[in-house]
Every structure is written in structure tokens, then in C-alpha cells.
Amino acid sequence: MKTSTLLTYLLTTAATTSAATVPTRSPPTRARDGQHPLVLLHTLAPVAPSPSTSNFRLAAAATNADTRSSRGGAILTAPSTHSNTTTTNLNLNHITTAEAFFRVPSARVPTHGPTGGNPTLTFAASFWVGIDSSGSRTPEPGCGASLRAGVDTFWDSFAGGEQTPFAWYQFAPGQRFATGFEGFRVAEGDVVRFRLETPSSSSSSAAAGAEEEEGTGGGKYAVVAENFGANVTCDDAESCRGLTPLVSVRKVLPAPGEGEEKLCGGEAAWMVEDFPLAGMPDIPLPLANFTRVEFNGAGVRLEDGTERSVLEVQGVKVVDIHMEEQGGRLTRCGVLPGMKVRCTRVVGDEDI
Numbered sequence: 475m476k477t478s479t480l481l482t483y484l485l486t487t488a489a490t491t492s493a494a495t496v497p498t499r500s501p502p503t504r505a506r507d508g509q510h511p512l513v514l515l516h517t518l519a520p521v522a523p524s525p526s527t528s529n530f531r532l533a534a535a536a537t538n539a540d541t542r543s544s545r546g547g548a549i550l551t552a553p554s555t556h557s558n559t560t561t562t563n564l565n566l567n568h569i570t571t572a573e574a575f576f577r578v579p580s581a582r583v584p585t586h587g588p589t590g591g592n593p594t595l596t597f598a599a600s601f602w603v604g605i606d607s608s609g610s611r612t613p614e615p616g617c618g619a620s621l622r623a624g625v626d627t628f629w630d631s632f633a634g635g636e637q638t639p640f641a642w643y644q645f646a647p648g649q650r651f652a653t654g655f656e657g658f659r660v661a662e663g664d665v666v667r668f669r670l671e672t673p674s675s676s677s678s679s680a681a682a683g684a685e686e687e688e689g690t691g692g693g694k695y696a697v698v699a700e701n702f703g704a705n706v707t708c709d710d711a712e713s714c715r716g717l718t719p720l721v722s723v724r725k726v727l728p729a730p731g732e733g734e735e736k737l738c739g740g741e742a743a744w745m746v747e748d749f750p751l752a753g754m755p756d757i758p759l760p761l762a763n764f765t766r767v768e769f770n771g772a773g774v775r776l777e778d779g780t781e782r783s784v785l786e787v788q789g790v791k792v793v794d795i796h797m798e799e800q801g802g803r804l805t806r807c808g809v810l811p812g813m814k815v816r817c818t819r820v821v822g823d824e825d826i
């Protein structure tokens with residue numbers, strides 16, 4: 475039964491809620507700065523439980539990755555330094571910076587599909603930019619780290635619906651959970667930018683978030699998060715780049731120590747992900763009906779100093795969230811001219 479996993483989940487949820495007069499999860503209190511009442515488990519590899527088992531499956535390369543995935547979006551692999559060699563780990567022109575702007579989508583209860591109109595569930599959708607985070611390729615030796623940053627959105631039926639989105643970053647494997655940015659709040663409709671920098675990024679790059687530089691810049695991993703507010707136009711790379719942030723934070727991260735896995739820039743990704751809730755790691759939460767997300771200015775800077783848009787690197791891979799128990803294909807993602815990665819929420823084969 476392909477729907478067994480979801481049914482199990484639904485039944486478990488229903489049983490829990492009907493057995494208790496109050497929701498098992500405590501009602502949300504005012505979130506502290508950098509925290510959120512709902513915590514998603516930001517697993518490093520896509521969670522794609524087999525429909526036939528409720529066991530947690532965490533696989534860097536799922537056996538059927540093209541048809542079962544909790545992630546949708548675009549993955550760009552670092553190009554080869556030589557145009558006529560095949561891409562091997564030895565001669566990659568590594569990614570040193572990855573970034574994108576996007577408008578924080580709204581998250582609602584889906585109107586149709588197996589999870590549609592169900593008022594007893596919690597729905598989520600996560601939007602992120604990452605370096606070495608897609609799990610789509612075997613990292614070079616010693617290069618098992620992953621850096622990503624983004625926004626989680628929620629619709630929580632237990633807590634009356636729409637929830638404040640949560641902006642986060644995660645430098646793994648050191649950080650098992652995502653960390654919220656302090657002093658950086660986001661709301662539905664805000665235009666935000668996330669920029670990930672590795673030690674080899676040129677510090678003279680046009681990082682708009684240089685104001686709050688904590689370290690000396692060079693030799694550090696850093697995440698820049700900016701919020702431009704909702705009342706701005708950000709339809710393409712150019713219009714987005716012309717904006718002035720209302721809030722900008724730059725978080726410098728400790729570089730991995732001796733013998734620890736490093737971040738090498740083998741790939742970058744712009745993703746929508748359906749994560750599990752922390753404490754319920756076996757299955758992704760039902761995916762919220764999110765309004766179309768567009769990662770604008772989706773691009774990278776390479777080791778050789780050049781900047782490339784997501785379309786300027788050969789072999790960009792587009793993936794969709796696909797989970798039978800939630801109705802099959804759940805996103806329609808594509809890469810468009812103008813440094814754009816766009817994902818729309820669908821159910822199954824519906825056209826949008």
C-alpha cells in the first residue's frame with residue numbers, strides 16, 4: 475500500500491489528539507529571538523521513506539532518487555577546470571559562494587491531494603540555498619561538510635494556522651539542527667537573500683552584508699542573511715540586486731578543525747524541502763501548499779573568481795519533491811533564464 479506510511483502518520487496523529495483533550499504539543503509561546511516553536515529536523519540527506527516501510531531511510535543517494543525525494547529545486551555541480559575533461563574530483567573549479575534572493579512564500583493547507591483540507595495536521599515547507607548540501611554527489615575525500623541557510627514556513631493546525639516563518643543556517647556535520655539567526659526575523663512576503671561564503675571566497679566580492687563582519691573575512695565560512703521587506707520588487711537578478719536591505723546579518727562560522735570534514739564547494743543547490751518535525755523523524759511533515767517560490771539571482775562564484783548563473787554551468791540538475799503518500803509529485807521545479815530557479819506546489823500530474 476503506497477499510502478500506508480501517511481495513513482500510519484494520520485492515524486497516529488488522530489489517535490494522539492483524540493486521546494488527549496489538549497494537543498500533545500504544547501501551544502506555541504512567543505518564540506524567542508532566533509527560535510521557533512516548531513522545530514524541523516534538517517536532515518542532511520533527503521528523507522524518502524519507502525512506502526512499504528515506516529523505517530527512517532536516510533540515504534545520500536536514494537535508490538530511486540529521481541522518483542522519491544523530499545527535495546525539489548536545482549543542483550549545480552562545480553564545473554571542471556578544463557573544458558574537455560570529464561568532471562572528476564581532482565580538477566573541479568570549486569564553488570566558493572552561493573546565493574539567491576527569494577520572497578518568503580506563504581504556507582497554507584493544501585486544497586486537494588491526500589493531505590488536502592485536513593485541518594488536523596501541521597504543514598511545513600522549507601526553502602534553502604546550500605553548498606555541498608544536496609547529497610547528489612559523492613564528496614571528495616575530507617569534504618563531507620555542508621552549509622545551507624534558508625527559511626522554514628509552517629501552517630500549524632494545532633496553533634490556529636499560519637505561523638511565523640523561521641530563518642536559519644546550518645553548518646553540518648557540526649550542527650545537527652539548524653540555528654536561528656538572532657536579530658533577523660522574516661515574515662511571509664518578505665524578500666530575503668542568503669549568501670554562503672567559503673574561506674576561498676574573495677572578501678572583496680560585492681557582499682552587501684559586509685557591515686557586520688565579525689571576523690577578518692578571509693579564511694572563514696560565513697552566512698549573510700538580508701531582509702528587504704515585503705514592499706519591494708524582486709522579479710529578476712537585476713531588480714533584486716538593486717535593493718537595499720532593511721536588516722543584514724553576517725554570521726561567521728568556525729572553520730572545521732584538524733581532521734574534520736571540510737566544505738569544498740563541489741555543488742550548490744536551491745531547494746524546497748519537506749523536512750520531518752524534530753521528534754518525529756520517520757516521515758516528512760505534510761508539505762504545505764506554498765505560494766510559488768522563485769530563487770532569483772541564483773548563482774555561484776567559482777574558485778577561479780568567475781561568477782556563474784545557475785544556467786551557465788553545464789549539467790544543472792532539476793529535481794522535484796515526490797512522495798506517493800502525499801499524492802506523487804509535489805513540486806514542479808525548473809531553471810529559467812535570468813538566474814532563476816522556480817518551484818510551484820502541485821499534486822501529481824496537475825498542470826499549473
Ligand SMILES: *[C@@H]1O[C@H](CO)[C@@H](O)[C@H](O)[C@H]1NC(C)=O
Nearest residue numbers: 554555556557558559560565
Ligand atoms: C583536451 O584533451 C586533449 C586530449 O586529452 C588534449 O590534448 C588537449 O590539450 C586538451 N585541451 C584542453 C584545452 O585542455
Ligand SMILES: *[C@@H]1O[C@H](CO)[C@@H](O)[C@H](O)[C@H]1NC(C)=O
Nearest residue numbers: 583584585586763819820821
Ligand atoms: C494551493 O492554493 C491555491 C490557492 O488557493 C490553489 O489554487 C492550489 O490548487 C492549492 N494547491 C494545492 C496543492 O493544494
Ligand SMILES: *[C@@H]1O[C@H](CO)[C@@H](O)[C@H](O)[C@H]1NC(C)=O
Nearest residue numbers: 663702703704705706707720
Ligand atoms: C510601498 O512602496 C511604495 C513606493 O515606494 C510606497 O508608496 C508605499 O507607501 C509603500 N507601502 C508600504 C506599506 O510601505
